[in-house]
Amino acid sequence: MLNCGVHLKIQCEYIGTKYVGFQTQIGQRTIQNELEKAISRYFAAPVKVVGSGRTDAGVHAVGQVVSCLCPREDVKIYQFLLGVNSYLPSDIAVTAAEILPKFNARSDAKAKTYIYKCYVSPTRHPSMDVDHWQLYKPVDIERLRTQAQVLVGTHDFTAFCAELRDKSPIRTIYSLDIQTPTPHEIWFVIRGNGFLHNMVRIIVGTLLEKSDVQAVLKSRDRRRAGKTAPAKGLTLYNVEY
Amino acid sequence: MLNCGVHLKIQCEYIGTKYVGFQTQIGQRTIQNELEKAISRYFAAPVKVVGSGRTDAGVHAVGQVVSCLCPREDVKIYQFLLGVNSYLPSDIAVTAAEILPKFNARSDAKAKTYIYKCYVSPTRHPSMDVDHWQLYKPVDIERLRTQAQVLVGTHDFTAFCAELRDKSPIRTIYSLDIQTPTPHEIWFVIRGNGFLHNMVRIIVGTLLEKSDVQAVLKSRDRRRAGKTAPAKGLTLYNVEY
Numbered sequence: 001m002l003n004c005g006v007h008l009k010i011q012c013e014y015i016g017t018k019y020v021g022f023q024t025q026i027g028q029r030t031i032q033n034e035l036e037k038a039i040s041r042y043f044a045a046p047v048k049v050v051g052s053g054r055t056d057a058g059v060h061a062v063g064q065v066v067s068c069l070c071p072r073e074d075v076k077i078y079q080f081l082l083g084v085n086s087y088l089p090s091d092i093a094v095t096a097a098e099i100l101p102k103f104n105a106r107s108d109a110k111a112k113t114y115i116y117k118c119y120v121s122p123t124r125h126p127s128m129d130v131d132h133w134q135l136y137k138p139v140d141i142e143r144l145r146t147q148a149q150v151l152v153g154t155h156d157f158t159a160f161c162a163e164l165r166d167k168s169p170i171r172t173i174y175s176l177d178i179q180t181p182t183p184h185e186i187w188f189v190i191r192g193n194g195f196l197h198n199m200v201r202i203i204v205g206t207l208l209e210k211s212d213v214q215a216v217l218k219s220r221d222r223r224r225a226g227k228t229a230p231a232k233g234l235t236l237y238n239v240e241y
Numbered sequence: 242m243l244n245c246g247v248h249l250k251i252q253c254e255y256i257g258t259k260y261v262g263f264q265t266q267i268g269q270r271t272i273q274n275e276l277e278k279a280i281s282r283y284f285a286a287p288v289k290v291v292g293s294g295r296t297d298a299g300v301h302a303v304g305q306v307v308s309c310l311c312p313r314e315d316v317k318i319y320q321f322l323l324g325v326n327s328y329l330p331s332d333i334a335v336t337a338a339e340i341l342p343k344f345n346a347r348s349d350a351k352a353k354t355y356i357y358k359c360y361v362s363p364t365r366h367p368s369m370d371v372d373h374w375q376l377y378k379p380v381d382i383e384r385l386r387t388q389a390q391v392l393v394g395t396h397d398f399t400a401f402c403a404e405l406r407d408k409s410p411i412r413t414i415y416s417l418d419i420q421t422p423t424p425h426e427i428w429f430v431i432r433g434n435g436f437l438h439n440m441v442r443i444i445v446g447t448l449l450e451k452s453d454v455q456a457v458l459k460s461r462d463r464r465r466a467g468k469t470a471p472a473k474g475l476t477l478y479n480v481e482y
Contacts, residue, residue, distance in 0.1 A: 013366055013367050013368055014367055015367050015368065060368065062366075062368050078363065081363065081364050082363075082364075085364055085365055090365070090367065090370060091367045091370075092367060093364055093365040093366060093367050094364065095362070095364045095365075095366065096364075121336070122319065122322065122323075123322050123323075123326055123334055123335065123336045123337075124326055124331070124334040124336075125254055125303075125334060125336065126254055126255055126256050126331065126332045126333060126334050127254055127256065127301065127303050127372070127476075129331060129332075130371075131368070235368075
């Protein structure tokens with residue numbers, strides 16, 4: 001692989017609906033694959049990207065960050081963005097890029113923010129269908145807010161993990177805010193140093209279903225937690241370095 | 242047609258992207274057609290709907306209102322909403338309904354609010370692609386706000402009309418607010434007693450392109466106004482009765 005010794009930090013946005021997830025899987029449409037094809041085509045050289053983390057099938061991003069070794073030193077960022085975007089499908093775009101002496105989107109990530117969006121209505125709302133989960137019945141927002149605070153801090157999140165892929169189930173949640181941007185919408189805005197597999201979606205499912213989140217957390221038993229909320233409501237909002 | 246003497250007032254929401262507009266055209270996919278098929282199927286009787294107005298090809302709605310003669314008197318609204326929604330495609334939904342002794346969605350409409358959404362960015366943003374118009378260069382918001390006020394009030398809007406379909410080109414704009422819900426978004430929120438063909442989209446194009454909107458208005462000459470902004474940015478937000 002060509003490498004001039006510098007790295008590219010690339011921010012990207014995508015609608016995950018039509019992809020099996022971020023990470024490359026043979027014979028499947030993935031975000032990573034599309035990004036690598038477009039960036040390689042722009043540089044006319046094979047490029048592999050590293051994402052800040054894998055987003056699951058159907059999960060969206062407005063602030064995913066990926067990195068790669070840069071095949072050239074004289075990259076004009078504006079040209080790069082326009083060029084790569086012209087090679088990407090309409091549901092994926094690169095929105096910013098930067099050249100850095102050294103940068104790894106995964107290992108350098110300090111914090112991530114996800115937003116999980118729901119709307120409450122007995123009827124469908126097509127304008128929110130792509131990136132919201134529909135809840136049919138009203139939700140007690142104050143109860144959600146109180147229970148959400150139980151999860152803030154450093155904890156063993158085994159109960160909120162689909163499958164342990166890393167060494168440790170300990171993570172730190174810096175904040176978990178329940179926002180209501182419109183009267184029918186509920187957003188779970190969660191910022192942490194990292195998240196276990198399906199952790200945000202299990203947290204959302206549990207907050208909506210269970211009354212004693214403290215007991216679920218302490219049990220370290222996935223069966224005590226709520227259902228995994230559907231992927232379509234989840235958006236990777238921001239990654240901090 | 243069956244008719245028990247009462248009327249249905251139905252609110253609906255749709256993503257206009259895949260439709261040639263609201264109004265029925267033979268052999269084409271239209272919103273009106275899909276609504277009539279679904280409502281007729283629910284009642285097992287042919288139903289024709291009247292819309293508050295026609296939205297053009299590609300224009301969206303979150304608060305369109307349609308009316309029809311009701312084939313039955315004993316309509317259970319909740320059942321009706323669930324039933325009709327199950328017969329509609331995923332990009333159209335009915336969101337509320339009401340039985341009224343007399344109601345015509347077109348002639349009873351007192352005011353309508355449209356929102357035209359833009360975002361400013363040199364790169365594409367897939368999360369806003371469906372219902373925003375992308376502007377590549379920064380816009381002077383204060384200039385927009387000042388020029389927008391010129392159009393508020395009762396005027397001859399001939400310069401802002403693609404094709405005069407009604408008797409009079411006189412319309413009243415009650416308010417035209419320029420909002421910036423996020424740092425990169427510009428929303429034109431326009432409320433009036435009615436709008437000429439393409440009027441909102443020509444107003445948006447003109448406000449973005451021209452510096453002397455007063456002169457354009459007074460000219461009553463379509464050629465003096467700006468381009469028609471693309472349909473995809475426009476959403477019928479609300480109809481008042």
